[in-house]
Amino acid sequence: MSKQLRRVAQVNPPVPELRGLGDDEVTFLPLEAVWPDGRRRYEFTKPANTAGYTVLRRGDVVMPKITPTFEAGRVFVADDLPTAAGLATTEVHVLRPRGIEPRYLAYFLRTQPVLSEGETVLQGVGNLRRVTAEWVSTLSIPVDNESDQARIADYLDRETATIDALIEKQHDLVSALRxxxxxxxxAVFGPRVGHGERLKWAIQEIDERAGEVRRTWDVLSVSIAWGVSRKSDRGIHQASSEDTSHYKVVRPGDVVINRMRAFQGGLGCSDFEGLTSPDYGVLRVRNLNVDSRWVAAVMKTEIFVGEMVSRLRGIGTVNGSSVRTPRVSLSDICEIRVFVPPLEVQRADVARFEYENAQIDALIAKAERFIELAQERRAALITAAVTGQIEIPTED
Incomplete structure (x- = not known):
């Protein structure tokens, strides 16, 4: 038997008791505190009389309504809310169960049919699309007696906890491998830093602008995760109307630096010819006796990063923890001492690192694939259990 969800739960109900709390602090749930697989964080608070937020009560079911958080199925039961009532971002719907097991309701909202249908009814534009309260309230939910709902929820609690523990171990493995x-x-590049000549004798800053001739070149970005990449390769396309004539020219082999993220690893050696933000830095080796891949690797070592941090410029004191809007000066970077060995040694260093890193990357890929499959297994299990596709065993 199925019922419309509005018959078994109130959608976005009031919480009258909040009115009597005045400016007492209550738990506040921003969207970033709602994590996948029912996890959540409760360290935020706001005065109870703060206007403009969604209200909830301990025991309510919380369901994000905005993409992509909705599609991720980040639904949970707030049965452990630190305060009896609280506030939440307006980007969630709150459901109050009436005669239905709250955990069962939360699992239902994470089933594939619900998520798939939700994707077809999202309202809005771009990345700001939402499922409406009306759509949620008209969902058809299988309901038998509450004891069966509790049995399904207990089963899924046990099984998903086992899967989550395996996933967590793989996450730990990925972290250890990184x-x-x-x-x-x-180990390979760090010993080269802190002695020898200043880096400015090996590399130099290049400030060549695109102008009208090269403004149609590919735009490159620099990230901590990918190094230097073409935006178009990641599905990001520059608006044809955007003026890139003032962008900096990058040649293959140039080291491109995100000056605000360099001390976090936001730099890399480019394999491409293209353009980059005028706020980025472009460094080029002075002669053929220096391998730019070697230079980029040296600049990512912990000891070199420490030298960069000590030279950060921005608002506040000059240290990595208190400089706001920090930026690295390329002239300061070039003053750091680095021992540059012969070219064949540089290439050997790079080859050794790339070989060992390739093996590590292969292990990371296996672990991430395991995580992906486990997440698919968990999602399929939730759907099968709630929709009656599998028989729920009785706990021994």
Missing amino acids: DRSLAVRD
Whole structure:
């Protein structure tokens, strides 16, 4: 038997008791505190009489309504809300169960049919599309007796907890492998930093602008995760009306630096000819006896980053923890001392790092694939259990 959801839960109901709390602090849930798979964080608070937020009560079901958080199925039961009532971002719907097991309702809202249908009824434009309260309230939910709902919820609690524990182990493995990659880089390139000549004798800043001739070149971006890449390769296309004539020219082999993120790894050696933001820095080796890939790797080591942090410029004191809007000066970077060995040694260093890092990347890819499959298994299990596609075993 199925019923419209409005018959078993109130959608966005009032919480009258909040009115009597005045400016007492209550739990506040911003969207970033609503995590996948029912996880949430409760460290935020706001005065109870703060206007303009969604209200909730302990035990309510919280459901994000905006893309892409909705599609991620970030639904949970707020049965552990630290305060009896609270506030939440307006980007969630709040459901108050009436004669239905709250955990079962939360699992229903994470089933694939609900998420798939929701994607077809999102209202809005671009990345600001939402499912409406009316759509939620008219969803058809399978309802038998509450004891069966509790049995399904208990089963899914057990099974998803097992899957989540396996996923967490793989996340830990990925984190350890990434740390290993950083350690390998530091071991190979770190000893070169802090002695020898100043880096300015090996590289120089280049400030060549696109002008009208090169303004149609590919626009490059620099990130901590990908290094230097073409925006178009990641599905980001420059508006044809945007003026890029003032952008900086990048040649293959140039080291491109995001000056606000360099000390976090926002730099890399470009394989492409293209343009980059005028706020970025472009460095080019002075002669053929310097390998720019080697230079970029050295600049990402912990010891070199420490040298950069000590030279940060911005508002506040000059240290990595208190400079606001920090920027790295390329002239300061070029003053850091680096011992540059012969070209064949540089290339050997790069080859050693790339070999060891490739092995680490392969292990990371396997772990991430395991995580992906486990997440698919969890989603399929939730759908199958709630929709009656599998028999729910009785707990021993």
